[in-house]
Amino acid sequence: MTLPFAIIAGLTVGSAIAAMSLRNMVHCALSLVLTFAGLAGLYLQLNAEFVGFTQILVYVGAVSILIVFAILLTRSTEPKDEPATVTPWVGISVAVAAFLTMALAVLASPIGKRLAAPASEVSVKTLGQKLMTDYVLPLEVMALLLTAAMLGAVIIAMKDKEGSR
């Protein structure tokens, strides 16, 4: 295990824990941005530069802004002393059990000890060519999905016209 990996992984996991456990939701969103940035760092370590920068653009840039806007728009009138979680021990024990299962499987598997082959150079050009040839159908379906999601989000969140309710 190398030092850069340990630092990035610790930062990512720590900020993820903060994002899921803090009381103030704006703080949660900001720690989640740190988690997304740490994941982008892990992608860069894995020689996936393009996916890393996509992660920064989409998550750190767009999704986090969306989340902050949603938090501010739903700033609720609920009493402050209400607990932020419900039956926390059930959920946490389920999550710990899931983690133990996965960790045992990972540590027992022979693939886990595999070391990376010498860094293969993946240029954005070859990735783009793949996207436009082998993966052109998923790409088009995704474009359709994004258009539908954008229209759907606008229509769902649109204010009702006066008198329609």
Next chain:
Amino acid sequence: MTPLSGYLLVSALLFCIGLAGALTRRNAIMVLLGIELMLNAANLNFIAFWRFSENPETMTGLTFALFSIAIAAAEAAVGLALIITIYRHFRTANVDKVEDMKG
């Protein structure tokens, strides 16, 4: 070099943190954030398995992660729009208090 299991363990940890958040938090936005975290953990798995695979030049893991990021973004947009509509209707984003359809 970090072996594959290092990345897989980080990914499993992130997934379980997201799962715990989605199961325990009462605010719908926090539930959505937990789901986003779980999706990101899956993406890390795709990238790690691609990097450590026998023939990384096929780039299946990379493209899958790219598509997954795009779909997660669409999901976040629609999910947050739904939460804003629910908030407008019920004046709360607390998932325990939205129980009109409870049997």
